[in-house]
Amino acid sequence: MTIATILAKKGGHVFTVRPDQTIREALAILAERNVGALVVMASAGPPVGILSERDIVRRLVRDEQAFTMKVSELMSKPVISGVPQDDLASAAVTMTEKRIRHLPILDGERLVGVISIGDIVKAQRDEYQGEVETLETQLIEEGRGKVIKH
Amino acid sequence: MAAVGTADRPLRVAIIGAGPTGFYAADHLLRSATTVEIDLYDRLPTPFGLVRGGVAPDHQKIKAVTAAFDKVAAHPRFRFFGNVELGKHVTVDDLRRHYHQVVYCTGAQTDRRMGVPGEDLSGSHPATEFVAWYNGHPDYRDLTFDLSVERAAVVGVGNVAVDVARILCRTPDELAQTDIADHALEALRRSRIKEVYLLGRRGPAQAAFTNPEIKELGELADTDITVPAAEAALDDASRASLERTNDRATMKKVEIIRTYADRARTERSRALVLRFLVSPAEVVGDDAGRVTGLELVRNTLVPTTTGTLQAKPTGEHEVLPVGLVFRSVGYRGVPLPGVPFNESWAVILNEKGRVLDPDTKQPLVGEFTAGWIKRGPTGVIGTNKPDAAETVQCMLEDTAAGRLLTPAEPAADAAERLVRERQPQWFSYADWLKVNETEVAKGRAGGRPRVKLTRVDEMLAVAGR
Numbered sequence: 001m002t003i004a005t006i007l008a009k010k011g012g013h014v015f016t017v018r019p020d021q022t023i024r025e026a027l028a029i030l031a032e033r034n035v036g037a038l039v040v041m042a043s044a045g046p047p048v049g050i051l052s053e054r055d056i057v058r059r060l061v062r063d064e065q066a067f068t069m070k071v072s073e074l075m076s077k078p079v080i081s082g083v084p085q086d087d088l089a090s091a092a093v094t095m096t097e098k099r100i101r102h103l104p105i106l107d108g109e110r111l112v113g114v115i116s117i118g119d120i121v122k123a124q125r126d127e128y129q130g131e132v133e134t135l136e137t138q139l140i141e142e143g144r145g146k147v148i149k150h
Numbered sequence: 151m152a153a154v155g156t157a158d159r160p161l162r163v164a165i166i167g168a169g170p171t172g173f174y175a176a177d178h179l180l181r182s183a184t185t186v187e188i189d190l191y192d193r194l195p196t197p198f199g200l201v202r203g204g205v206a207p208d209h210q211k212i213k214a215v216t217a218a219f220d221k222v223a224a225h226p227r228f229r230f231f232g233n234v235e236l237g238k239h240v241t242v243d244d245l246r247r248h249y250h251q252v253v254y255c256t257g258a259q260t261d262r263r264m265g266v267p268g269e270d271l272s273g274s275h276p277a278t279e280f281v282a283w284y285n286g287h288p289d290y291r292d293l294t295f296d297l298s299v300e301r302a303a304v305v306g307v308g309n310v311a312v313d314v315a316r317i318l319c320r321t322p323d324e325l326a327q328t329d330i331a332d333h334a335l336e337a338l339r340r341s342r343i344k345e346v347y348l349l350g351r352r353g354p355a356q357a358a359f360t361n362p363e364i365k366e367l368g369e370l371a372d373t374d375i376t377v378p379a380a381e382a383a384l385d386d387a388s389r390a391s392l393e394r395t396n397d398r399a400t401m402k403k404v405e406i407i408r409t410y411a412d413r414a415r416t417e418r419s420r421a422l423v424l425r426f427l428v429s430p431a432e433v434v435g436d437d438a439g440r441v442t443g444l445e446l447v448r449n450t451l452v453p454t455t456t457g458t459l460q461a462k463p464t465g466e467h468e469v470l471p472v473g474l475v476f477r478s479v480g481y482r483g484v485p486l487p488g489v490p491f492n493e494s495w496a497v498i499l500n501e502k503g504r505v506l507d508p509d510t511k512q513p514l515v516g517e518f519t520a521g522w523i524k525r526g527p528t529g530v531i532g533t534n535k536p537d538a539a540e541t542v543q544c545m546l547e548d549t550a551a552g553r554l555l556t557p558a559e560p561a562a563d564a565a566e567r568l569v570r571e572r573q574p575q576w577f578s579y580a581d582w583l584k585v586n587e588t589e590v591a592k593g594r595a596g597g598r599p600r601v602k603l604t605r606v607d608e609m610l611a612v613a614g615r
Binding site for chain 1: 211212214215217218391394395397454455456457458460492494495497499500501502503504506511524525526528529530531532533534535536537
């Protein structure tokens with residue numbers, strides 16, 4: 001299974017923020033959209049960074065002025081990104097190894113989506129459930145008609 | 151007035167497409183606490199989608215899933231409207247006038263193109279058309295394939311590609327025990343194909359076929375399997391990637407393929423040659439426009455940022471002399487009339503199964519999707535069960551919140567009247583069961599699971615229309 005399968009049912013939503021916006025503005029978007037990270041996009045070109053809840057929390061705990069800081073000051077960079085053709089398994093290992101929870105997906109320079117580690121866990125769970133379901137059906141059918149002796 | 155979804159006022163749902171996903175969606179809805187009435191539409195008179203028209207005839211066990219679908223169909227609040235096509239007999243507006251919710255489960259009805267010159271030469275076919283032909287799909291039963299050639303190439307290493315290669319390599323005796331369509335059985339009896347090439351653009355570790363599928367290819371009655379040793383060997387990047395993901399099933403797959411490396415020919419009359427790290431560059435033809443070969447380019451594997459190994463052409467070419475080419479590089483969804491489509495992924499524009507308005511990206515009230523037309527063509531049949539469950543959860547949430555269509559004619563009778571009026575030759579589930587009985591009875595005589603009816607006229611006659 002590829003990343004494209006996850007993106008296909010995300011409706012093409014990508015939540016972004018500009019590097020010159022404030023952390024307060026970014027927090028408002030995070031809360032309103034109910035997501036854990038925003039991709040930081042300048043006027044043109046590929047993403048310039050990614051801003052996660054963690055980036056903000058880590059700063060806020062020691063600096064209450066962080067609300068007025070610019071997104072560009074707190075964002076993580078360079079951005080680790082994927083492509084729609086990436087295998088789910090490779091993306092999962094990369095995210096675990098690099099300890100990142102959101103992976104922007106680029107088609108060339110164009111941002112086409114973001115997948116979270118939660119999306120991957122759900123996709124893998126559905127994949128396994130589907131296989132179990134199919135195998136169970138076949139086993140039940142094989143067992144049908146056979147005399148069971150106690 | 152009672153709330154929608156109660157015994158006095160059932161939630162009225164139209165499901166479009168009677169493949170596995172349509173049945174799984176119906177099952178989830180009928181098992182919920184909400185009282186639901188379901189009308190399942192299909193453009194064919196027969197239900198079960200790719201279980202009937204896609205799953206290979208020599209894989210009957212996989213078709214056992216239809217027993218569960220029969221149980222769903224026996225529910226008193228379930229109806230089947232077969233031989234009724236969306237966009238031809240009924241429109242999305244018609245559905246909005248008769249139902250609270252509509253679910254599109256139309257699957258992926260076409261194939262992806264290779265995008266190389268010569269793709270449309272005579273003798274170059276989408277594998278999906280060959281599959282629909284040998285499975286007796288009424289729309290494809292009259293196609294012809296030139297099986298008088300000696301060599302055929304199947305581009306791709308997914309389950310469809312493997313099915314096509316296997317069917318080409320089976321003996322008439324092996325095929326005669328299956329429910330392969332009679333016209334296909336006759337044509338394959340006369341087949342002169344001696345060599346079949348199965349072509350993967352990446353290596354053994356990236357092949358999409360499953361372990362049972364590749365093992366089965368080594369157990370065919372009259373076909374030798376082989377793979378060039380150099381292509382069966384694992385490259386360093388793939389080895390590192392396997393160790394990184396600790397993927398045991400794939401390690402096993404690589405091991406099975408290695409046992410086929412440079413295997414010598416025996417007295418068996420056909421050969422199946424697995425090739426890896428090659429992509430089609432051009433389908434080569436003669437002056438009459440017939441396929442004479444397939445030009446391949448060798449690939450090398452290059453990792454993306456996340457470590458997925460992708461094929462990159464090396465510039466080294468070869469020509470495979472073949473007279474038939476089947477492309478099997480993936481299915482592709484097609485847009486439905488009046489339903490928003492996401493061209494990037496060839497799916498209905500949706501979020502978790504809620505169809506979205508393309509302008510506002512907000513959900514369209516009462517319209518949903520599930521299965522391949524929602525997420526793309528991936529997974530096994532059962533994968534559509536959790537997928538349909540996700541969509542049904544959205545449907546029930548919207549029902550509870552009162553976000554529903556407000557049909558002008560919500561009575562079950564009104565929907566049936568509409569269908570009768572627009573398509574007098576519609577098929578009920580009882581009609582299908584008659585066709586099923588006839589097919590099974592015909593098969594019994596020859597020791598086959600069934601003999602398929604492949605013309606809509608024959609089906610109508612059996613149903614007494």
